[in-house]
Amino acid sequence: MLRIRNVVAGYGNLTVIRRASLHVKTGEIVTIIGGNGAGKTTLLGTIAGINQSREGEIFFDNHDITKLSSDKITSRGLSLVPEGRQVFSSMTVLENLEMGAFIRYRKGEKDEIISDIEKMYRLFPILESRKHQQAGTLSGGEQQMLAIARALMGRPKLLMLDEPSLGLAPIIVQQIFSIIKELRSFGNTILLVEQNAKAALNIADRGYVMETGHILLEGTSKELLENKDVQRAYLGKEYRRINE
Amino acid sequence: MSFENVIQYFIAGITTGSIYAIVAIGFNIIYNTTGIINFAQGEFLMLGGMISITLVQFVPLPFAICAAVLITAGAGYLLERTFIRGIKNPTPLRMIIITIGLSILIREAALHIWDEKVRSLPYFTGNEITSIAIFGAHFSPQVLWVLGTSALIVVFLNFFFSYTTTGKSMRACASNRIAAALCGIDITKMVSLSFVLSAAIGALAGCVISPITQTQYDCGTSLAIKGFTAAIFGGMGSSTGAIAGGLIIGIIEAASISIIPLAYKDAITLTVLLGILIFRPGGLFANGDASSKVDRP
Numbered sequence: 001m002l003r004i005r006n007v008v009a010g011y012g013n014l015t016v017i018r019r020a021s022l023h024v025k026t027g028e029i030v031t032i033i034g035g036n037g038a039g040k041t042t043l044l045g046t047i048a049g050i051n052q053s054r055e056g057e058i059f060f061d062n063h064d065i066t067k068l069s070s071d072k073i074t075s076r077g078l079s080l081v082p083e084g085r086q087v088f089s090s091m092t093v094l095e096n097l098e099m100g101a102f103i104r105y106r107k108g109e110k111d112e113i114i115s116d117i118e119k120m121y122r123l124f125p126i127l128e129s130r131k132h133q134q135a136g137t138l139s140g141g142e143q144q145m146l147a148i149a150r151a152l153m154g155r156p157k158l159l160m161l162d163e164p165s166l167g168l169a170p171i172i173v174q175q176i177f178s179i180i181k182e183l184r185s186f187g188n189t190i191l192l193v194e195q196n197a198k199a200a201l202n203i204a205d206r207g208y209v210m211e212t213g214h215i216l217l218e219g220t221s222k223e224l225l226e227n228k229d230v231q232r233a234y235l236g237k238e239y240r241r242i243n244e
Numbered sequence: 245m246s247f248e249n250v251i252q253y254f255i256a257g258i259t260t261g262s263i264y265a266i267v268a269i270g271f272n273i274i275y276n277t278t279g280i281i282n283f284a285q286g287e288f289l290m291l292g293g294m295i296s297i298t299l300v301q302f303v304p305l306p307f308a309i310c311a312a313v314l315i316t317a318g319a320g321y322l323l324e325r326t327f328i329r330g331i332k333n334p335t336p337l338r339m340i341i342i343t344i345g346l347s348i349l350i351r352e353a354a355l356h357i358w359d360e361k362v363r364s365l366p367y368f369t370g371n372e373i374t375s376i377a378i379f380g381a382h383f384s385p386q387v388l389w390v391l392g393t394s395a396l397i398v399v400f401l402n403f404f405f406s407y408t409t410t411g412k413s414m415r416a417c418a419s420n421r422i423a424a425a426l427c428g429i430d431i432t433k434m435v436s437l438s439f440v441l442s443a444a445i446g447a448l449a450g451c452v453i454s455p456i457t458q459t460q461y462d463c464g465t466s467l468a469i470k471g472f473t474a475a476i477f478g479g480m481g482s483s484t485g486a487i488a489g490g491l492i493i494g495i496i497e498a499a500s501i502s503i504i505p506l507a508y509k510d511a512i513t514l515t516v517l518l519g520i521l522i523f524r525p526g527g528l529f530a531n532g533d534a535s536s537k538v539d540r541p
Binding site: 048049050069070071074075079080082086087088089090091095098099100102103105150151154 | 409412413415416418419420422423424425426427428429430431
C-alpha cells in the first residue's frame with residue numbers, strides 16, 4: 001500500500017532522513033521505533049507532504065505522491081495524526097470532526113458523515129459528552145482521541161499516528177493503544193511511530209528501528225522484541241541480564 | 245451639551261464606527277487565515293466607492309454597487325495571486341512591507357484612472373437634505389443604509405463562518421494551518437478566498453459610506469488606520485472585538501468633536517491606538533488563537 005524508497009529529507013541545511021526505505025501492506029500495523037531525534041516525525045511529515053523530500057520516491061496505492069502537497073495526499077486516503085495532537089483549539093469537538101471529513105463533503109456524503117460521527121462517539125464516548133466544547137479546553141488524552149477521530153473521519157486507507165502516547169498518563173496510553181488495536185479489527189491499515197517501543201511492538205505486526213535518520217533494522221514485532229540490540233536500546237533491559 | 249446633541253454625536257459615531265468595524269473585520273479575515281495584516285484593506289473601500297461612482301453614470305445604482313463589489317473582489321484575488329502567493333518566506337515584516345507597497349500602488353493607480361477630485365455616490369434614498377428625526381436629532385436616511393448594510397455583513401459572515409463547510413474550513417486554517425492541510429483543506433484556496441471575501445465586504449462598505457463621507461483616490465488610508473485601530477482595540481482576529489472596537493472608536497471620534505477642534509479627529513484615533521498598544525496590546529477580546537500564533541513553533 002505504501003512504499004518509500006531512499007528518501008532523503010531535512011530542514012534547510014540539515015539532513016534528517018538519510019536514505020530511508022520502508023513499506024506497509026494493506027491491513028498491517030507497522031511501527032517505527034527509535035529514540036529522540038532519530039527522524040521518525042520528519043519521516044512521517046515527509047510522507048504526509050508537510051515537508052518535501054530531496055531525493056527518493058514515495059508511492060501510495062501505486063501512485064507517486066512524492067511531490068504532492070499535504071491536502072492532495074490526504075484526499076488520496078493517507079491521513080496523519082500529527083505529533084502533539086494539533087486539534088483546532090478554537091473550534092468545537094463536533095466541528096473538529098466535521099473538518100476531518102472535509103474531503104468527503106465535496107463528494108456529497110453528508111448522511112454518511114453524520115453516521116460516522118456517531119461511530120466516533122461510540123469509539124470515544126468522552127467526545128460525545130464534550131461535543132459542543134471547544135477542543136482547546138479538552139485534556140491531553142481527550143485531545144489525542146479527538147485527533148485520531150478527526151483523522152478517521154476522512155476514512156483513510158492508511159492512518160499514520162505520530163507519538164500518540166506522548167505526554168499522556170499511563171492509563172490513557174493503555175486506552176489509546178487498545179483503540180489502535182481495535183482499529184485494525186475494523187480493517188484499518190496503520191503506520192505507528194512511537195518512543196514507547198514495547199507497547200508499540202506489542203500491537204504491531206512488523207517494525208522498523210530508526211536511528212539518526214537511517215533505518216537500522218526491520219523485522220516482525222516478535223523478531224524485534226527478541227533482538228538483543230533492540231532490547232538494550234529501546235526496551236530498557238540491562239546489558240548484563242541479556243548476556244546471561 | 246443638550247440631549248439632542250448627545251444623540252446626534254452618538255448616531256454619527258456608530259455610523260462611521262460601523263464602517264470602521266467592517267474594515268476591522270476585513271483585516272481579521274485575512275489575518276486569521278494567513279497571519280498577514282493587509283494594509284491595503286482601506287484601498288478596497290476606495291475601489292468599491294470609485295468603481296460604483298463611475299458605473300452609476302451608465303447603470304442603475306444597485307447594479308453599479310454589485311458590479312463594484314464583484315470587480316473589487318476580483319482585484320483582491322489578483323493581488324493575492326500576483327503579490328502574496330509567490331512569496332517564498334512570508335515573514336510578518338516582509339508581508340507588511342508588501343501590503344503597504346500594494347496600498348500605495350493601488351492609490352497611485354486610482355489617481356491615474358480617475359483623478360484627485362472628490363466624488364460621491366448619490367444618496368440611496370432622498371438627497372443631501374432629507375432627514376429623519378429621532379429624539380430631536382436629525383440624521384440622513386443614508387445612516388440607516390450604512391447601519392443596515394454593516395449589520396447584514398456581520399450576520400452573513402457569522403452564518404458563513406459557523407454553518408458552512410467552507411467557512412468552517414477557513415476557521416480551521418486560522419486555528420491550525422498544518423492540521424487543516426492534513427484534513428485535506430487546500431490552504432492556498434482558503435487564502436485566496438479570504439482576500440476575495442475581505443475585498444468584497446470592503447467594497448460594499450465603501451459604496452454605502454460614499455454619499456456621507458465622499459470618496460477620493462486616497463480616502464482608503466485613513467479608513468485603514470481607523471479600521472486597524474478598531475481591530476487592535478478589539479483584539480486581532482476577534483470579530484466581536486472588531487465590532488465593539490469599531491463602534492467605540494467611532495463614538496470617541498464623534499464625541500471628541502464637541503470638545504476639541506475637528507482637525508484633531510484623526511489624532512484622537514491614533515492616541516487611542518498608541519494607548520492600546522502600550523497598555524493592552526492583546527486588545528479587549530484577545531482571541532486565543534491569534535495571540536498564541538506568535539509562540540507556536
